[in-house]
Amino acid sequence: MNNNNKIFQFKLVLLGEAAVGKSSLVLRFVRGHFLDYQESTIGAAFLAQTVCLNDTTVKFEIWDTAGQERYHTLAPMYYRGAQAAIVVYDIRSEDSFERAIKWVKELQRQGSPNIVIALAGNKLDLAAKRKVETAEAQQYAEENGLLFMETSAKTSQNVNELFVEIAKKLPKTPTTRPGSGRVAIAPIDNGNTGKKNKCCN
Amino acid sequence: MVIKDLSPHNNSLRKKYLDLIDYGNKNPLTVDPNLYQLRKTILLEGLPPETEEEIEDRTKQDGSKCSLRGMIWKILLGVDKIQPDKYIELIEKGPSNRYQKIRKDIGRTFNRDSQFSQAVSQDQLSRCLNAFAHQCEELGYVQGMNAICGTFLYVLPEVEAFQCFYSLLTQCCPNYFTSNISGVNDASKLLDRILEFVDPELYEYLQNRSYHPLLFTPPILSLGTATPPLDELLKLWDFFLAFGFHLNVICTISQILLMRDVLLVHQSPCLLFRSFPELDAPTIINLSIHIIRQLPDDIYDLLVDHPMTSVDLTPFDRDPNNLNSFNGSGEFDNDNDNDNGNQDEEDDDDDDIDDGHNDYFNDNDE
Ligand SMILES: Nc1nc2c(ncn2[C@@H]2O[C@H](COP(=O)(O)OP(=O)(O)O)[C@@H](O)[C@H]2O)c(=O)[nH]1
Numbered sequence A: 001m002n003n004n005n006k007i008f009q010f011k012l013v014l015l016g017e018a019a020v021g022k023s024s025l026v027l028r029f030v031r032g033h034f035l036d037y038q039e040s041t042i043g044a045a046f047l048a049q050t051v052c053l054n055d056t057t058v059k060f061e062i063w064d065t066a067g068q069e070r071y072h073t074l075a076p077m078y079y080r081g082a083q084a085a086i087v088v089y090d091i092r093s094e095d096s097f098e099r100a101i102k103w104v105k106e107l108q109r110q111g112s113p114n115i116v117i118a119l120a121g122n123k124l125d126l127a128a129k130r131k132v133e134t135a136e137a138q139q140y141a142e143e144n145g146l147l148f149m150e151t152s153a154k155t156s157q158n159v160n161e162l163f164v165e166i167a168k169k170l171p172k173t174p175t176t177r178p179g180s181g182r183v184a185i186a187p188i189d190n191g192n193t194g195k196k197n198k199c200c201n
Numbered sequence B: 001m002v003i004k005d006l007s008p009h010n011n012s013l014r015k016k017y018l019d020l021i022d023y024g025n026k027n028p029l030t031v032d033p034n035l036y037q038l039r040k041t042i043l044l045e046g047l048p049p050e051t052e053e054e055i056e057d058r059t060k061q062d063g064s065k066c067s068l069r070g071m072i073w074k075i076l077l078g079v080d081k082i083q084p085d086k087y088i089e090l091i092e093k094g095p096s097n098r099y100q101k102i103r104k105d106i107g108r109t110f111n112r113d114s115q116f117s118q119a120v121s122q123d124q125l126s127r128c129l130n131a132f133a134h135q136c137e138e139l140g141y142v143q144g145m146n147a148i149c150g151t152f153l154y155v156l157p158e159v160e161a162f163q164c165f166y167s168l169l170t171q172c173c174p175n176y177f178t179s180n181i182s183g184v185n186d187a188s189k190l191l192d193r194i195l196e197f198v199d200p201e202l203y204e205y206l207q208n209r210s211y212h213p214l215l216f217t218p219p220i221l222s223l224g225t226a227t228p229p230l231d232e233l234l235k236l237w238d239f240f241l242a243f244g245f246h247l248n249v250i251c252t253i254s255q256i257l258l259m260r261d262v263l264l265v266h267q268s269p270c271l272l273f274r275s276f277p278e279l280d281a282p283t284i285i286n287l288s289i290h291i292i293r294q295l296p297d298d299i300y301d302l303l304v305d306h307p308m309t310s311v312d313l314t315p316f317d318r319d320p321n322n323l324n325s326f327n328g329s330g331e332f333d334n335d336n337d338n339d340n341g342n343q344d345e346e347d348d349d350d351d352d353i354d355d356g357h358n359d360y361f362n363d364n365d366e
């Protein structure tokens, strides 16, 4: 680990239709594994993972937004304050691509002003059943200033790359994050909670 | 369904918990970091689904009820020594002065849930509540305790359930049980302020349509037990037991927000609060964490403290008369006290009570 690196922390949200593989992408990126039968949400609201660039370390606080597909009016609550978003679709589903475009529009309208948006066509390992052409998505992404990649959470193809590209594109200026701190994940080995917990010991 | 196929992951998660517990037992000096790991795992991964053996064991009257969830709950509540003698002593005291009251509520505890009635007998429930009324005369029995106690009996063997129940009521959220239930009033005020803070639009809409903060006392008093289904409730309780029952206030707000679309087009939205939609624990928890993130520190600190200590909420008082209509008898039973057996569709298996907490969220900022 490069200790004298600058560390920047960003909130990143995943958006997209149900079952396109949002949680799987997060788990692949954070834990390095893939489950064929991903449960409908991971238990956690967020996970953390860092990406090391040349001279900086970018720490992502990744919010996998359970329920956002069903409770759409709540989505702003989820993406509020996010500096980056990955909008995911399944390359086998036109509908999911349409939905992704709607998310992009919503983010551009209502998200943080300089939000970095990446469009991810997931399930690339199933390209034999592709319905959304790469060129089509690529063009849409370019026209709208999005990062774009086709990924597979299953084979891990382009998953790290996607996060690295986002990390590169994020502005590395010190920012005060809204709602800092609470509920953050601490590294495994520094577990002292400080406050005495009356309930639990 | 896919449940079976999930087993490799579930098994490794289960093993992770067992390892954490084992490590904790062997390293009692590092109890804080050990607990920290346990809580963190609960937050990030939840508990694995119950195994078939656990489910089967629960339905047997003489089952051991030795489940992973039960073990974890005991740890989180600080219940380590099991004291059957003490419990038997309490039972031998016979009916307490609250016994009649207790009996009335026994039969309607989770009475819509067939799994519950298979797992928990009415006798167990009345023994446990009656023993509590003996042991803790100040708190005695109030409506709603039945469901809280029932939840423990569903997950744990009787003696351990009793001890957990006792620990929860007396240590985690005593202010929800004092005779004036001051903690519940505080919770209502906090809920009111936080709802306004996180969703001003919805708040204003409700305000103009018979809204009153006391509408939400049933879910608060009941610690969530008033809303089915029980298996989702258990997941909420995993979260509450790990991080504090003050979170029930936030989770109640999440439930309100999940009804948002319907509320905003309803002529009399407050009628809908009579019963919440079925619990969807992962979504509720997820949203709750988002809400917590946004809260100003001063409100959050008060929230964390309110189940255990009196907090000064006067800065938040808009209308000092607002909460005075509350009946201070320690009982919140608007609709179901004289239950005549004919239940409408929301149920009140119970309605009241409490909560405790651990102020956990506060401290660890990576
Ligand atoms: N073949 C394949 N399946 C995937 C991939 N990503 C996710 N899945 C599967 O798609 C389903 C839904 O994934 P999930 O991550 O839960 O989607 P979410 O609802 O968007 O979070 C699960 O059965 C995953 O195993 C992928 O890249 N390739």
Ligand SMILES: [Mg+2]
Pocket (backbone or CB within 6 Å): A022, A023, A024, A039, A040, A041, A042, A064, A066
């Ligand atoms: Mg998911």
